[in-house]
Amino acid sequence: MLYRKQVYLKNGQGFAPVVVRNYTQQDFDELIQIQRESFPPPFPSDLWWNMEQLENHVTLFPEGALCVEVNGVLAGSMTGLIVHFDKEESSHTWQEMTDDGYIRNHSPDGNTLYVVDICIRPAYRNLALGKLLMQSMYEVVVQLGLERLVGGGRMPGFHRHANRLTPQEYLEEVLRGQLQDPVITFLLHAGRTPIRILENYLEDEQSLHHAVLMEWVNPFMTRLLEI
Template sequence: MIESFRVVNSQPEMAKQLEHIQRASFPNLDEGSLITAAHYQAHIAHFPEGQFAVLNDTGMVVACSTDFRTTVDFAHYEHSYLDAVDHNWLTHHDPGGDWLYGADIGVLPAYRRRGIARMLYDARQALIRRLGLRGHVAGGLLAGYGQHKDRMSIEAYVDKVKTGELFDPTVSVQLKVGFVIHGIINHYVDDPSCDNKAAFIVWHNPDI
């Protein structure tokens, strides 16, 4: 029997499962950057419709995403992840913000390559269209750059990811769901796998 999945809004009682997904998804992140069960409960309190979980047939949470509303200055986009999410408490959520900021997506390793991340992106895009927001922004971790940093600049790496010459485990997937790369964030996280770098990515609401 083929396993099926469904997307729901995250609930407070899922918080420990959500933290487990976070830790399994980002084993190289320092402890201070990881989202804990208490953080997830705060996210749900601040912006419940922007928090998503994917359940399998048994009701186990196998993936999740975190989002908040914000305004965006596209001329000044360099920022750190922890500043954007107020150290994972999401208190910078602006109920009047016209952009959805994708703070995080995590999928349990055993459930990857099954279209689950795409389900979460689809849920985010549906939320954006329902709320009439301008679009979706995020810092896409350049997860493959750590393996190439001694051989090429971050600019060269991003160009090759854009053209498809190189596959980045995170950003290449995001490009496939309609994002474009607006620029490079040099000090986004403390993670050697991406040399701390991310792409500032944008998805525009086609209804606007």
């Protein structure tokens, strides 16, 4: 079942019409441009989407390929796949869990939606579009009857504090509000809960290749998961 909703978000003195929907082949060129704008150097350019990856997203799991438009302009996207996930499993990398972004390992009978990517055009980051996309993907989790949404959150502020803090200590200071991290703080505001630190998760100099594995548990499945 495909997804579409329209809301109005505050924009200056008024409200802008915003649409969240599934992205299609017609959006591919613009999605790649959004990646360029959202992840400038030192983020590796070879991690931007390519046409084959995007084609796989819309054919293997179109329900997990979401984008957001503001006044008809494509402003961001979020992508996921379904996996078999055990919360107690050992660490993993982004490449392993997402098939390097190609999602050929998508498992329709899995229990968890794993986040491949979320990005918002810098010019539109004052509208809380990332939180809107995240909430929309939670709705996909509920619609599909999955147990949870999980993904690794980059720690782009960590490199400035690595001389005095371990990754876990950095996370704890973010949780206490003593530090703000562009990604982890956003994910906390969007309802995600930290599980553990992932080492060598993604080639990312700012995070020193670390990430925080963070989940959102389907509230309609919580009691079942506790049994």
